[in-house]
Amino acid sequence: MGGGKTMANTTSVDENEKLKAYALKEEELHKIEVTDKVMERIYKMESSRAKVNTRPVKRTMLLTSLMVVLASLTAFAAAEWVQIRNSAGQIILTTEEAGTDSVSDINETMDAYMAQAQASLAPGEMAAYYVKDEALNSYDPINRLRIIFKTTMHASYQNYLAEIERTSAPKLMQPDVLPEGFQYASGEVVPLAPRPLPPGEDDNNEYDLLLERLIAKADASASNEKLFIEQVQWTEGDGAKLTFSNGETDLFIWASRGLGASIPQANGSAAQKVQIQESEAIYIKAGSSEPYTNQLVWMDERSGIIYTIKDNTGSHLIKEDLINIAESMIASNT
């Protein structure tokens, strides 16, 4: 009996050694040393906690201090993000470091495949695609299956509303308050796309089945074809977008369902929390490298919908313009 178990273990060890032969040895990976950085963050956190716990603190003094801290948030430090928590204390919105634009061979390749896949779609169609490219799939193993959608831009607000209704998309309506001169330009609905299940839940869902089919197609293909596409039928909307314009500036409003959002915040942009009636929102004044001027994001906890208002570069709108729009939207939803 013991011999059998020993043999099984030996076989397993041999198999593992064979697999290890295909991988970089541990000694070939970096040696890292993060102790000081970790401890620095910990001591900083402990220090902040100690200050908050100091007693007695007069309420007005504490509020004033908090307002000063909020108002003084300008350029960010790597660990200091603007965050909003829900009633359970969980972070639902947070800014985070934005990636910088970068051109790399792999990115260019990915963009080219995406463009090729997109070109095969008619407005309103959604598809999944897989690229038979080991370098690409190793680079981004989580997104081996990619979903694309060619939007239908509704020039008619009524048609947009009908699409919202048809697809049960988040009900993003034209706000009662808009800056002077801005009018409806277009509305779009974005479909609910297939998504992978959390790990450990191995039941085959649509995403997994799509990926399996496309990989099988790719493996079976004897040609040099790299791009494998399958159209995905959809009936349910996951997001909506409205565009307004005054002829010079465009204003965009998005609504999407989610548990929260991470908002990229580039160097040079300034983020702060703002209060809009009973809700907290994150406002970002963009730096010079950003493709927008103002951004306001908040979440309606009750409906689980995240709203974003953004304009484009060169806009003369100010923070209060976006806040006024948001206020009218929040008032309409209550």
Next chain:
Amino acid sequence: MAIEERVVAVQRGETEEYAHIVKAYQQQIFVYCCRLMGSQDEAEDAVQDIFFKGYSAIKSYRPTVSFNAWIYRIAYNHCLTLMRRRQAHTRLQWLFKEDSVTESPEDRMVKQVINEPLAAELSRLSPYERSLLILHVFHDKTFVEIGEMMDKSPDAVRKKVSRIKCQLKQALKQWEEEKQWRTQPAWMRMRS
């Protein structure tokens, strides 16, 4: 001092003892994250966040599982969040049709930590399956230890790992055969 004693000390408020815990685990957690996420640069950032989270949660640690399993579990969940965020950004980009929302690959120069063809085959596995394989093959963790980390029974882990290795063996065997075919002189290929 044993790690478990240092953990108790940190829980008592001796924050400085946590530095010893970081030192003891940082390299192995880094290697784990590298293999799971496929990027040394991302893994190095992740390691700092993992240990910070570990400290923040350490008062809630109870020795019902080993500290080793506990910190690996934090590492796995954190890597998963990062990988999902990458996915969410891709989704946001698609929803909002803005390339600038995409997480940039600039900081994600991928250094292959696993040579092909294993990389190709691993990329076909889910993060969960990949984690099981990495812990078993590269970190020599037992099925009991892996079960503790992933909150599964050792038997479930054993069966899953066995299935994954079988898959990999087939795929690698095919790759080897193709490699041999490619490296044979032309006259030999024609004969066979």
